[in-house]
Amino acid sequence: MASKANVTFNVLLLSVAIIVGNVIRLKVIPINNEVKRYLGYHEDSYLNFTEISAKYGYISEEHTVTTEDGYMLTIFRMRKRSCRQFKRPPVILMHGLLQSADVWLDAGPNAGLAYLIADECHDLWVGNQRGNYYGRRHARLDPDRDPKFWKFCVDEIGHYDIPATIDYVLKNTGEKKLNYVGFSQGAGTFLIMCSERPGYCDKANILIGLAPAARQTHTRSVPFRALTEGISKLEGVLFSTGFHELFYKGAIEQEFFSFLCKFRATSEALCNAIIAAIDAFHPGSVGNETLRVLYGHFPAGTSTHNMARYGQSMQSRKFQKFDYGKERNLEIYGAEQPASYNLTAVTVPVVVLYGRNDRLVDTRDVFWLVKRLPNVLEASEVADPLWNHLDGTYSQFNKRLIFPQLNQYLLQYSEV
Template sequence: MKILIINLVILLCLNQKVMCDPFFETLSEHFNNIAISMTKTFSNIKYHMSQMFSPPESPVPPPPVQPTTRQYGEFNYKRTYNDFVEKTAAENETDIPEYINLKSEPTALMSTPQLATLHGRRMESHVINTKDGYLLTLHRISPKLDNTLNNRTIILHHGLLGSSADWVMLGPTKSLPYILSDIGYDVWLPNARGNYYSRGHIKMAVDSEEFWRFSFQEMGEYDLAAVIDYIRSVKNSNDLIDYVGHSMGATALLVLLSTTPRYNQYLRIGVLLAPLAFMSNVDGPFKALTAMALNPPDQLLKLIGRKEFVPSRKMPKWLALKYCKGPLLFCCNPLYFISGGIPQDITTWKVSFLARLLYHVPAGGSTDTMLHYAQIVKSGKFHRFNNANDQFSLNAVTVPMALFSSSDDWLATIPDLLRLYFSIANPIDHYIIRGKNMSHTEFVWGANAEELVYKKVLDFLDQGIKIFSGSKSNEISDLSFLSLR
């Protein structure tokens, strides 16, 4: 009967002037889901048959999931981004009435590719898999101008509890990916495991506890390694890659380069915005986690989540009121609650930007990630999860690095960044922003980010281009034009 109805509708569409695009999109998606399901079924059968006829000591692994490239129109973000946000929207609206007006803003529930399309940009979505089986979404903005920088490649990695959307929040003219694309960069925006664009695994269910047993350690060792390998493969090039990482995005790079030094050979320069490595001088509510970081009690895990960190995307109101001063919209936001920089007056903010910000942030992450940072705060060392004696070897990080910090940042403090500066092998500069109300999140989507941060980032990239022109080496020979501020 279903086949007969489908045939009748197709005949009607072919012979009458009827708009059937939605029908064909649904039909296409339906058959695509069937094909994916059948493929997975046969792969599982093949795997289990191999298990039955192979010796126990050498089981045959399941077939690897090949990376795929999809254009924006082919990727079903309705099931990933919108559902992720909408499932808690009603609850937020009940407790915080301001959410009702924000949700009605057209861009509030748009995904990163949808925002890019709105901004007049062409964005690709690539799905890649890591060595430990996580499926990650990697967004790409091709250069707007041809051969301006010989199609130089750059990775922009989001920060703590963030996503690729963080980089395009400022709109079509002030967002760093667009600025870089306009001058010829091939821009790649990774999404770390656990955020709403990277919630998949070839074996584990997303709602299982084992799926969420990761921290920034795995993001560096597996996620970022997979991203760099994939980009080099797609471009079929050995050209060095530039890297800009904010917050946790900087942490992931330091982990990768210290644990797998060969990746130092693939990068030309690293620009770290408010990097989180040494964190002895952290201020604010995050300090309260440090005493319980190694053996968190059940009461704490019940409050912040055993798997995903604050899965409701909203801090309890009583906790927000106790530790935070400012609009409840921000105090109840887990990222703003932890990182500080709560705006006291939002009347000058555009409603559309406020809606994008509060519906995109936080984008999700694991509780283990937060506990790992808390352990670092407590130990005063940059070390592996649950092991303060196993420190990351920062002297193995040889990529030239420029560090950014702010006097108003609770998490990435100036003294801690000075310690990082003298711990890596090839520091370029430590650029400090003083007295500008530049909090931890303002480095990416702050109103003054373009003027205070991005222009200086471009200076570092430009100077790096001149230094490394005609050379494959990533060693800096003359740093006289830069100074420690």
């Protein structure tokens, strides 16, 4: 655990870095794809979801989901060309914090979970959540001009985005239920939906949670803890000075890492070290080609408010709603303290896969969650003692260590 002096220093450093980065970003024009092609970027790092999937022989369709509160989310339906018939019901695959649908393609056709699921002829729908570059539209609000657009966190994502995506997929497939695979925030927001939206858990046959993020009391990542706790302390200042959106695609930090990691010589040493610093060291897990691709899509952006919510979760032993302070809590919740999410409402059968070396969603918090869910089919540690958080999306070993178990449960709840 970092000392109080170190935490204070990290908060100050964070505030300076965010302010300087955002000031500089105003003068930076994101590098366009033609220039990236000329400079030798890996092609997959700058293509979009439909372009990447088509490159490898898959067909994907773009769909727009509009939530009850007006956010417009681009989601993708993906299939392998050789599949003449889909398995039923459909499968939703949902990303984590600061990611997008592209994360499921970054590891390539032999390891990316979107490819592997599509290879089994599942009717795959790959989702996006508000705030990333596929979820940066609104029916009434302009994300570049209206701060209100950015006043959301996982509470709203779980209440609006996940139900809207589920309803859209079921309506367009004519099915009554679907299977749901969520990574980290993508699983945590499903839990929030079950607590807050009665009946929606009944629309899923199964939830497969890859390192599901509920409470994060024991998060061991010092950089992530310092970052989110710092943003939590400074949220009011940041928001009032115009910093509503953080770590988005095209920001100076994303462009810098994307450029740095395009070189084979630096990608394996430096860019893998960045992942190790945020999460945990797992040599050989994330391949060099994946490292050259993933920084073109990561970080994908979110709200300052959402990052502050994660900072709060580090300080709590509960899985609860955003804490606005006693006075504001009374206005919003009718109580001085935010309510905890009702995990007994998660009646859907749940499978949890987690890694022992995960420094973002600690095993102690996974066990805490599993004990409170009423219908856990299996909670299984990945058979690699070095398996960390980000391995769940980027590891070249996914086909061997994650997918067989995941597909076993999808097949159990599927039919042709």
